[in-house]
Amino acid sequence: MPELKLPDIDYAALLPMLILFGAACVGVLIEGFVPRSVRNMVQLVLSLAAMVAALVFVIRRAGEVTAENAATIGGAIMIDNMGLFMEGALLVLGLVSLLLFGERTLERGGAFVPHAAVTVGSERDREQAVDSGATEVYPLALFSLGGMLMFVTANDLLTMFVALEVFSLPLYLMCALARRKRLLSQESALKYFLLGAYASAFFLFGVAMIYGFAKGVDFRAIHEAVRGSETSPTLLLIGLALVAIGLLFKIAAAPFHVWTPDVYQGAPTPVTAFMAACTKAAAFGALLRVLYVGFDGAKWHFTPVLGAVAVLTMLVGAVLAVTQTDLKRLLAYSSVANAGYLMVGLLGGNKDGLSSTLFYLVAYGFTVIAAFALVSLVRDADGEATHLSRWAGLGRRSPLFAGIFTFLLLAFAGIPLTSGFMAKFGVFGAAIAGDQTWLVIFGVLTSIVLAFPYLRVVVMMWLSEPGETTPSVSIPGVLTSAVLGIGTVATLLLGVLPGPLLELADQASSFIR
């Protein structure tokens, strides 16, 4: 029997992931051993500490990436510049959205219930609705974030699939934990789970096809097979299409977006913020790696198809956003449209495309987290008041928060001096440089359409008289205030002085194959 040869493992490079997974396991133990009264504080501190530690190791690694030391665990994980940037971005965005998870002053016990699967309306469900908060959500979020880190650094399709499942499964569960509107929350989780399972199956089937074509699943083998193979590309194209479907589902591109509004609406708002910022970033990170590293030889095949998907995504997102009457659904469709703009940058297909997409992900992430943080503040006796008509006259009741929300909406609309403008300018410029002007034309057309729902909300907040049903804006706790502050300041700073982050994204926009 030949001696078993173990792959080299560069633990230093993997440390950010290991810290998150380790902290998540400790978090599970805390659930068992720490008294309830202090559990939230302990879990929050542990999670934040783990993320900060992981971030420190990502930053320390930043200068040391070389072509030799990037690949580890037998080439399953690739910690290159781009991977490090995505890890850092995910950790920062995750950190900010985790602050929302810890908010306990808006509602007794926080936004989450302990048991996701209890029948709605049953005795136990009523009990847990008034129960003090559940903290299982912290380890779930850490597992999910760890999976995302693995997802964006996976160097072969199988590792990527494993990571996809690792970060998706906790998300499905987290969606079902909303304290209010339990039925909606459970429905959203089930929908997300079922559709997500289909998408995963497509992805896996695609991996099998590609294995048949390339005789390997790692990106270097795929790259070489795409370049040099004599065999018919049918298997390759089917495989690429199926893998892409799996990833497009996660980024919420049309026509694989149908879960987005329901899940964004039903999930607890902190989880929605987490998904809108981090899941999107992770999925784009993986999509970039798959397309730029593995399949760049098939560019001529996938660009027109994905271009059509991008156009459809922008159109669907923008047009359906106009018809929404619920703020969370509106933001969901806006998130769909933003996936389209991100794809415009991605399909630019050059270094600019890569760096502008990275910048967009970070800029959008900050803005969207702050926007959902604000949504969680406008409440009445039944929890969050997300119907648009309820926001009428909010500017009179609390000018500060209405002002912040207006600013965030302007950022979504891409008005200059907000990060949204710089981000859009970047991706459109990259697409024109990459001869994809038609995408830019659809991009600006949909931007016009999309400006309408945003402005309508602004007009409603400032110019309508507050009615009987206009809810009050809760005084945010320290954590939500921090999130709002960070998100708003980042949106402004990235709009006025985007230089440093652009430079960072530019340095990060290189893969190692």
Place this chain on the structure above:
Amino acid sequence: MVDLLLWTLALPLVGAVIALVVPDAPGRIVSVVASVLTLVAVVPLGFDRPAGMWHELDIPWVPAFHLRLHLGVDGISYPLVVLTALLTVLCCAYSVWHTPAPGRGNVLGALLLVIEAGILGTFLAQDLVLFFIAFEVVLLPMAAVIAVWGGEGRRRAALKFALYTLAGSVLLLVGVVVVVVQADTADMVKLTESPTLPATTQLWVFALFALAFAIKSPLWPLHTWLPDAHTEAPTVGSVILAGVLLKMGTYGLIRVGIGVTPEGFAKAAPVLGVLAVAAIVVGSLVCLVQTELKRLIAYSSVGHMGFVLLGIATGSAVGLQAALIGNIAHGVLTGLLFFVAGAIKDRAHTGQLAELGGLRERAPWLAGILGVAALGSLGLPGLAGFWGEAFAVVAAYQRGGLLWTVLAIVAAVGAALTAAYLLRMLRRVSHGPVAPALAAAGEVRWPEAVAWAPLILLAFVLGVVPVLVVDLAAGAALISGALGR
């Protein structure tokens, strides 16, 4: 001097912030002080006039996007810059005395200052990306001014204005991105001196620019936001809107349209000319049947801007000079007209022409000023409106060929129509028996007189010696540089 350029943008912005945080009454004073200081900073820019840029400032901002804080002033932008600063002072001062419901004059002043900064930025920018940013900064504060301090249908008008001009902006954005990516620079001076874009690209980039600026100007048939916005806007909003905001469109067409994409402009000029003349005729005809005072003046803007655009479209030195004078003249006269119309509406509480009449009996000075503004606006020689309109027609005629000759003739007929509707307005408002609505109308009050006097003075100065105000050489230089004529 370099610092002055920065001050022209910084002063209004700082003033806006201060005005916003202090209470109402002191806030209004702060906005006046800030606007006066801005005017003081702006005027010396024209003291020293070397060839080319008179003053320049160039600081890198976002190198990755070719975005530089590159400001410059020359003969084309200087008159517009001064007019902007002057009108803002007058509007801020007027707001101290009179701010329509719901009050909050400090917020109104702050918004006016932000608008001023944006417009000044647009006129001063020598970097294409910076130009776009400044162009867009103006949009939302203006919409807010209409939406908060406007008349009955203000919400609809503001949303229409915002969406319309936002649509124009994104078209402009595409053009800017294409130019910046293809030429690998956003320096407007460089782009104008050595256009590197291929002719086909220029043509469709110019189409994008022209659409964007046509919405702003506005050029028929993209003018439909203007009457609503003007009718509903408060007096100061209308003055800024007509006085300088519309000029961003024509200025952009000259500086960016002709400067950056000269070949595209040359090919599209006949289309532009036809549309401009259509605007003159349609604007005048619509004015003849208008029943509301502010709406009538708003539609007259469509006609006047048609003359300016016709001058630009001829692509000749004479035409461009006519356009530059016409721009300023329209800003002065229409600004004055809106001030007076606002004053009449405040007194009569109606703008319906049928319910007005006999103003000269109750308030002869007010009626007299309205008369001066209207006569200037219809192009009476000796007043500001004459030069721009007459020489736009002359330039079109000089261009020769069947098309341009016809255009010149039709435009001249349009000028006669302009006289017809303005005289009709004067007859309805000033003459005839005193209408009940104006029975108690008061005479011009001193804050009004202070706000209007500079405009009346300018109307005469521009009419008699336009070269004092407009640097004619600059227009000729730009044309010969860009088009080789």
